[in-house]
Amino acid sequence: MMPHQQILCVDMKSFYASCTAVMLGLDPLDCYLVIAGNHDRKGSVVLAASPRMKKEFGIKTGSRLFEVPDDPRILVEEPEMATYLRISTEITRVFHRYVPKEAIHTYSVDESFVKVDGALRLWGDARTIAEKIRDDIEREFQLPSAIGIGPNMLMAKLCLDLEAKSKGIAEWSYEDVKSKLWEVSPLSEMWGIGRRMEKNLTGMGIFTVGQLARYDLEKLEKKFGVMGNQLYYHAWGVDLSEIGAPILQGQxxxxxxxxxxxxxxxxxxxxxxxxxxxxxxxxxxxxxxxxxxxxxxxxxxxxxxxxxxxxxxxxxxxxxxxxxxxxxxxxxxxxxxxxxxxxxxxxxxxxxxxxxxxxxxxxxxxxxxxxxxxxxxxxxxxxxxxxxxxxxxxxxxxxxxxxxxxxxxxxxxx
Missing domain, CATH: 3.30.1490.100 (DNA polymerase, Y-family, little finger domain)
Incomplete structure (x- = not known):
């Protein structure tokens, strides 16, 4: 009875850092690059870091400039927001080659949802379209991306965050909820659950998404109102929102x-x-x-x-x-x-x-x-x-x- 759509959630890996790396003639996946706003203030927030910075030095978005090691391999650059926005707009034009604008929802400057149901006969199945989009972006912009595929916006986003970011492209169906989503712990690893909500849920004895899915719905609604209802159904992979609508209507x-x-x-x-x-x-x-x-x-x-x-x-x-x-x-x-x-x-x-x-x-x-x-x-x-x-x-x-x-x-x- 739930929506069985074909939705891609496309994420540009370390978008700001990757754009700057390409402009400097560097490989986004191989360089050591940090984007920070004010270099004169050591407490400045890191806006983006290349994948190798995250993996080898633990520097990521939200880190502080003083945490960046004094290493000659590391480049610290200022953001060029107008350029990033132009590149983001051009990437959106790539999506237009495969689907009409009504089937595209720009979620943020580096993340978009693309509904490909109507394009399957033209381009092939959802994974094939995802591969074509990913190849186009890499060939034309030299930028890395990851794509999650799901039957609704929520599942596509969860697939992206929990699997596709490490694999490049991944696909989830409702049958994957119990084996892939319910194992997620801590709860803040699931999109839509922040640290404060995680603390409230763990105080109720809920430590995994599976426990949340099996918890009494009336008690969740009594405790959190409409958010409790959404948390329960999201734990089952259920999302009825349409492309262009906010995923968490209550927020x-x-x-x-x-x-x-x-x-x-x-x-x-x-x-x-x-x-x-x-x-x-x-x-x-x-x-x-x-x-x-x-x-x-x-x-x-x-x-x-x-x-x-x-x-x-x-x-x-x-x-x-x-x-x-x-x-x-x-x-x-x-x-x-x-x-x-x-x-x-x-x-x-x-x-x-x-x-x-x-x-x-x-x-x-x-x-x-x-x-x-x-x-x-x-x-x-x-x-x-x-x-x-x-x-x-x-x-x-x-x-x-x-x-x-x-x-x-x-x-x-x-």
Whole structure:
């Protein structure tokens, strides 16, 4: 009764590092290469590392620059985000040779889903198409890739992460769930389960995906709500989402988390950055014509304060995508939970979303529709003239970060 589609999940191996290696005339699979943003700060995060760096030195995405060994074979390069995006777009054009655009879902800059059901008579079975796509990418871009094949998006992604990344191409069916998926442990190895969820599940005596699949569904739903339902069915390899839809429907939200370039100690400065970030998440919601009922806000403290922080949510009576309304909620949460410590990270997200046309205008707030339309007007100006074409006054203070971020692509140098 479940979907029996032919879906490829295509992943570019160490994409940023591989692109840079090719541009330097190196073999992506044989060189020692690290991509990091700011070479002057030894605490800079490693954005990508070549496969040999991962295998021989344990350096991977998320490592810090000071962890990179002082070895003459190792090259440390800056990211070229605009170039990576152009290459990603060209790789997507390769998929268009085999399927129409409706059958392609770009999941991230280096990962895509391709539904090949309608192309089987033209090109052969799913594995044959996968081999053709992989060969095309390697021949034309000299970039390595891996492809997982499954009967739905979830299974294709799991096949990619758990088998294809080591084999190049792998294929899973529902019959493989018990023998290949249920053995997975720790649980965070399974896509969709993070460290926090893993901790909650192990506290319930669930240590493998097989144990999760055999756990009582009602208890999971009582504990985690809709996420419990999804975890249970994902453990059985069941996914009913279509190409282009988020795999975890219950996790739809618009959020932004920013690690600040310096410690922020003054509350007024912190408020300036919060306002800029509220503008950003509100814009993302407006771009999708969504309004949010729940607003989440958090601060991460500096290591000088021994870390820590808080993350709290509040549900509002009227769903909104108006910047200043979101900002007021964040300020209320700041006032309730902030104790004057040094801040290094700020997080804001909007969830519990509904369509914008469902927004009810209040008789007691006759100008509410004007504030809503103003946001869309500002968005259209930025879309036409650039993200820095119209900014709030706080962005021109010493605390503002929006002007600097407008010069970046994907948060990094162009």
């Amino acid at each position: 739809i939200s618009f959020g932004k988390s920013q690690i600040l370039l310096r410690d922020y100690k003054e509350e007024e400065e912190i408020k300036h950055v919060i306002l800029e970030m509220c503008e950003e998440v509100a814009r993302r919601a407006r771009n999708h014509r969504k309004v949010a009922r729940t607003i989440s806000f958090g601060l991460g403290y500096s290591k000088d304060e021994f870390g820590g922080g808080f993350y709290r949510s509040r549900t509002v009576e009227e769903p909104t995508n108006v910047t200043m309304e979101i900002y007021r909620v964040c300020l209320a949460l700041l006032k309730e939970h902030y104790r004057g410590k040094t801040v290094r990270q700020i997080s804001i997200s909007l969830s519990n979303l509904v369509d914008d046309h469902m927004l009810q205008l209040s008789l007691f707030d006759p100008n509410g529709w004007k504030r809503r339309e103003l946001g869309y007007t500002v968005d259209s100006l930025r879309s036409r003239f650039g993200s820095a074409s119209i900014l709030r006054g706080v962005s021109y203070t010493n605390a503002g970060t929006a002007r600097h971020r407008a010069t970046l692509v994907g948060g990094h140098k162009k």
